[in-house]
Amino acid sequence: xxxxxxxxxxxxxxxxxxxxxxxxxxxxxxxxxxxxxxxxxxxxxxxxxxxxxxxxxxxxxxxxxxxxxxxxxxxxxxxxxxxxxxxxxxxxxxxxxxxxxxxxxxxxxxxxxxxxxxxxxxxxxxxxxxxxxxxxxxxxxxxxxxxxxxxxxxxxx
Numbered sequence: 001x002x003x004x005x006x007x008x009x010x011x012x013x014x015x016x017x018x019x020x021x022x023x024x025x026x027x028x029x030x031x032x033x034x035x036x037x038x039x040x041x042x043x044x045x046x047x048x049x050x051x052x053x054x055x056x057x058x059x060x061x062x063x064x065x066x067x068x069x070x071x072x073x074x075x076x077x078x079x080x081x082x083x084x085x086x087x088x089x090x091x092x093x094x095x096x097x098x099x100x101x102x103x104x105x106x107x108x109x110x111x112x113x114x115x116x117x118x119x120x121x122x123x124x125x126x127x128x129x130x131x132x133x134x135x136x137x138x139x140x141x142x143x144x145x146x147x148x149x150x151x152x153x154x155x156x157x
Contacts, residue, residue, distance in 0.1 A: 043149030046123025049107035050144030053127050054137045056100035073101035080113045119156075123148035 039045070060066050068091070075088060108124040109115055123144035130140045 041149065041152055043119065043123060043145035043147065043152065046108070046120045046127075046148035047141045047145040049104045049120060049124050050127035051137070051141050052100045052103045052107070053124060054131055054140040056104065057128075057131045059100075069101035071101075073105035076102045077105050077110060077115065119148040119151035122151045 036042075056069055060069055071088075071091070104124065108120050109117060126147040127140045127144040130143050135143070
């Protein structure tokens with residue numbers, strides 16, 4: 001609704017549907033997850049950073065947001081698990097694009113405390129191209145997972 005108003009019933013209904021989907025998906029994963037084996041062979045590990053990249057990309061409308069996102073993505077990777085300096089903590093804590101970029105970077109190019117360039121990086125690159133071309137978020141995630149799975153299938157990982 002316009003003017004800052006919202007539909008309480010609509011929000012409650014949407015929230016209940018999301019809760020049910022989240023809970024149901026979690027239950028299915030707990031009960032049947034082992035039946036799928038190693039999900040990285042399907043490229044699903046590239047889906048996580050691709051999703052966050054798809055979420056952060058629309059926020060990058062001006063130079064401060066871009067600097068925050070690049071900094072937020074680079075800081076955790078460069079520090080490798082060490083605590084952030086207090087000045088950096090205050091900046092990162094205030095900027096959602098920076099936090100999302102950090103999730104993309106750490107999920108895409110790290111394994112533990114090591115930098116790793118593998119099929120996930122290809123998936124995130126495909127996601128970035130899909131975002132640039134204006135693809136919907138769901139398609140971005142599917143394309144990233146498919147690209148990572150294809151790289152692994154061909155043995156280049």
